[in-house]
Amino acid sequence: MAALAVAGCSDGAAPEADAADTVVTVVTVDATDTVEATEVADTAAPTTVAPTTLPPTTLPPTTLPTTTVAPTTLPPTTVAPTTTLPAVLETREIGRSVQDRPITAVRRGTPGGRVVLVVGVIHGNEDDGVAIIDLLERVDVPAGVDLWLVESMNPDGQLAQDRHNANQVDLNRNFPADWGPIGVPGDGQYAGPSAASEPETQAMVAFVEELRPDLVIWYHQDLFRIHPGRGRDGAIRQRYAELTGLPLVAITGGTYTGVAATWVRRTIDPGVSFIVELGPTLSAEEADAHARAVLTVATEPN
Numbered sequence: 001m002a003a004l005a006v007a008g009c010s011d012g013a014a015p016e017a018d019a020a021d022t023v024v025t026v027v028t029v030d031a032t033d034t035v036e037a038t039e040v041a042d043t044a045a046p047t048t049v050a051p052t053t054l055p056p057t058t059l060p061p062t063t064l065p066t067t068t069v070a071p072t073t074l075p076p077t078t079v080a081p082t083t084t085l086p087a088v089l090e091t092r093e094i095g096r097s098v099q100d101r102p103i104t105a106v107r108r109g110t111p112g113g114r115v116v117l118v119v120g121v122i123h124g125n126e127d128d129g130v131a132i133i134d135l136l137e138r139v140d141v142p143a144g145v146d147l148w149l150v151e152s153m154n155p156d157g158q159l160a161q162d163r164h165n166a167n168q169v170d171l172n173r174n175f176p177a178d179w180g181p182i183g184v185p186g187d188g189q190y191a192g193p194s195a196a197s198e199p200e201t202q203a204m205v206a207f208v209e210e211l212r213p214d215l216v217i218w219y220h221q222d223l224f225r226i227h228p229g230r231g232r233d234g235a236i237r238q239r240y241a242e243l244t245g246l247p248l249v250a251i252t253g254g255t256y257t258g259v260a261a262t263w264v265r266r267t268i269d270p271g272v273s274f275i276v277e278l279g280p281t282l283s284a285e286e287a288d289a290h291a292r293a294v295l296t297v298a299t300e301p302n
């Protein structure tokens, strides 16, 4: 990240409103495809194909690799070498910034699996999470995880190395969860003129409402901590902290209205959504540990 004059971004201590955290992850299976396949099979004319015209066993099994994981960056104990799907299933523009830059989501893993969303940058000058996203775009994704990666939801601020978007709004005070006015344009936590006033916020709101992720992780800097949570959300935070060496310590001192992670928890009940405050810098080893932690908490029953 660029040098910050302030001591951290003071994010994430939004009210922990979730009490009912007992619901277990549900893996959604798309039954529509099965039904359609059955219907097609039923309507096909019966017994018109002489079985002798079909040569047996014409598919060479050697075209699909059995193992696709390069073990050099991630230990095999945390990344299951199971997928034979393309590395990137889909790249989608989910919106545009104030200055008309694309906000892009990359999809990897298993469609229909547990939906996990990772956002690398929301505050433009807190962008070390990009290194974690870059790793997650390359490593093998364990089976059963429908992984979506948004490298930056604030491309204008990232380019300018500014916390805000190009309207001088703190996007992490602009989400429609307890939104309230804070400051004036240019103030550190200026919340914008109204809830979800900013195109970047609107893009993410629409995307999350469509995606309905079970787990969302947001990277910030540079407080080097994770704010403790409760219930299932809190357990996953604790696990992530253990895996990465971040302490579970409260984030205090700011005004925490309009926070993205809070909005997700309230919108996707019982979804898990939390902020990871990286330190002022992120080494390659730390980035690797965070990428592994994402895939671990995404894969473990929790």
Ligand SMILES: [Zn+2]
Pocket (backbone or CB within 6 Å): 009, 010, 011, 123, 126, 172, 220, 221
């Ligand atoms: Zn931040």
